[in-house]
Amino acid sequence: MERGRARMENEDVDQAIAAELRLLDPDVRVSPSLASELLHPDFTEVGRSGRRWDRASILSALPTMAGSTHQGRVQVSGMTGRALAPGVVHLAYATQVEGVRAWRSSVWLRGGDGAWRVLYHQGTPTRACE
16 A cells, blocks of 8 residues: 555656646746646745746746746756645755756646646745755
C-alpha cells in the first residue's frame, strides 16, 4: 500500500513539474489562451517585485514579461516537488531571467478533469540561487 501511494505521489510531482515547465515556456507565456489552461480560476501570485496578481491581471501581463521570448527565456534550476495531499503539489526552484534571480514557489492542484492548474505562485528576489 505504501509503495503504491509513493508511486502516485511521485507521479503527481512529475506532472506538476511538467505543468510548471510548460507555463515557463515562451510559446505558452505569450498565449493567454494556452497560459489560462494552466491557471486555476482562483489563481493568485506575489511576484518577485512584490506585486500581487490575480488570474486576469497575470494573463494580461504575461506576454510582455521577462522570460516571454526565446532569447530571454526563464532558466530554471533545482526544481523539487512534494505532494502535500492527493492532487496537491508544492514546487520550489530557482530562476534566472535576463540576469535577475529569484526563488520560486508554486502550489498546483489536480482538477476533477485530471488537469493540473497552479493555484498560488510566489517569487522572492535573491542575489544568488544556491
